[in-house]
Amino acid sequence: MSAFLTLLRHELRQVGRGGGDVLTLVLFFVITGAIVPFAVGPDQELLARIAPGIVWIAAFLAMLLGLDRLFRPDHEDGTLALLRLSGLPMPAVVAAKMLVHWLVAALPLLVASPLLAVLLAMDGDMLAATMLSLLVGTPALAAFGSVGAAVTVGLRRGGLVAPILVAPLSVPVLIFGAGSIGGQQAGSAVLLLAALSLTSVAFAPFAAALAISSADD
């Protein structure tokens, strides 16, 4: 357990020293959402109707942006190989990195979502529903993302392949995510979203660990 916490602290410390990484993702999230009104026109009603989808697409893209940072630097500088020789099981290593990925690439989006709500003409209830659905659904995106990043860690151009691999897996998350914001069956959509997150978070560390172990062969 203490090795797990050491790894967690180590990862967070690196993010803290990284400078603008977190800010970049947040700005990307806000800007992606903010350019939509320019593209579809300033129709308030239309914007409010498609806002849930826009928020989820922006969150999805922002989280993809952070994927390349997940395993690649550690693979290239040999840290991942040494972690395999440490006493820490590989799924625990992946779980720590997944948690940090969520803290770095998803939690700040949640904090920034009120800003996007203003830009997309959302009301208070819708904002609350948006934040809840992001909170419940982003762990699934982090989980699928880590599997994608792990599978492509050995590929030279893996940074571009991972998003393509992750996108189809993330479709259900986007469906239930957007559906849980002010839709007709928002309640059950949130529950399905939670189920998706719990299941994927439970399985992803083992799948990703397997991919990382075979990347060196």
Added chain:
Amino acid sequence: MTQGQVRPYLRTVALACGRGGMPLVAGLDLMVGAGRCLVLRGANGAGKSTLLLTLAGLVAPLAGTIEIETEEGVHLLSHRNAVKPRLTVLENLAFWAGVNGATGIDPLAALDRVGLGAITHLDAGYLSAGQTRRLALARLLVTRRPVWLLDEPTAALDTEGHALVAALIGEHLAAGGLAIAATHDPLGLDPASVDALTIEAHR
């Protein structure tokens, strides 16, 4: 299978290994016991690094078996130093002490030992190649593991660094450890504790 052999030891039987579908080493029977150092020699690309990665368990062997009799695991010093440039020298080392278990000497003492005692709070990104190598060597000291697999341990090191590596391996062997080192340099170890193996490049 221990056959009364003193721990730790490393034995391979008919080991074959390779990378990317290309077999490099075949039919290798090794036996390295406590207090012994096996020096691997061979041309570039002969398979020294691959053999070390295979022995470490990071690459699956093509055939044969590897038996490493120790409870504490193995240390691998590969050509990748696993040093994070944004963290300080001490933070880098303390991380490995925390993850691998602080069963060796204190990180500060280890940094002193490898000659980085004066710059423990410098960001590791500012280190020279030789200093980074010394930091990687310090990782072997903060966690006690009886089996050391060293790939070019003297790479990028100065003359004093060569002597340091020889001293560290010597102390490790004296403490009952064993080491396998791939190197082109004469390590300057006590010849009585060293075996040499030349890996032939076979194509």
